[in-house]
Amino acid sequence: MSWTPLSHRIHHLPLILAGPILRRTESRAVTVWLALKAPRKVELKVYSTEGGIGEIVDRPLLQGARSTVQLGKYLHVVAVTAKPINSNVLTSGQIYAYDIEFAGNRESPSGVAVPRK
Numbered sequence: 001m002s003w004t005p006l007s008h009r010i011h012h013l014p015l016i017l018a019g020p021i022l023r024r025t026e027s028r029a030v031t032v033w034l035a036l037k038a039p040r041k042v043e044l045k046v047y048s049t050e051g052g053i054g055e056i057v058d059r060p061l062l063q064g065a066r067s068t069v070q071l072g073k074y075l076h077v078v079a080v081t082a083k084p085i086n087s088n089v090l091t092s093g094q095i096y097a098y099d100i101e102f103a104g105n106r107e108s109p110s111g112v113a114v115p116r117k
Contacts, residue, residue, distance in 0.1 A: 010037060013037055015038060015040075016035070016036060017036060019033050019035055020033065020034050023079055026090075027091070027092075028062075029082065030044070030046050030062055031080065031081040032044055032079070033078070035075060035077050036077070037074045037075070037076070038076060039067070039070060040102040041065060041066070042067070042101075043102075044064050044065070044081070044100055045060035045063050045101075046062040046082045046096055047059075047060050047097045047099070048096060049097055060082075061088040061090070062082035062085060062090070063083070065080065066081070
């Protein structure tokens with residue numbers, strides 16, 4: 001098997017190169033980090049779960065969006081923070097879910113979502 005330069009393989013890699021990584025969690029903010037191969041606006045939503053055990057409740061408690069920063073030709077990173085909608089706060093000991101959506105250029109359609117974790 002011969003070595004193939006990254007420049008020949010990059011177009012076959014998924015949009016997400018690393019992450020999502022939960023970077024910080026507070027009662028009034030959640031930050032998630034990602035590394036992408038293309039620029040995007042990243043939207044993060046945090047949801048309560050039914051009884052705090054895993055079933056998603058329909059409306060987000062926290063929400064935030066941020067655009068990636070380019071660090072290389074095929075490396076775009078973002079740390080997006082979701083903050084309270086209305087006066088919502090997170091409670092210690094509860095299980096929360098999050099959803100990430102991407103908006104961007106022609107390479108991948110906008111609204112591609114990462115499954116809720």
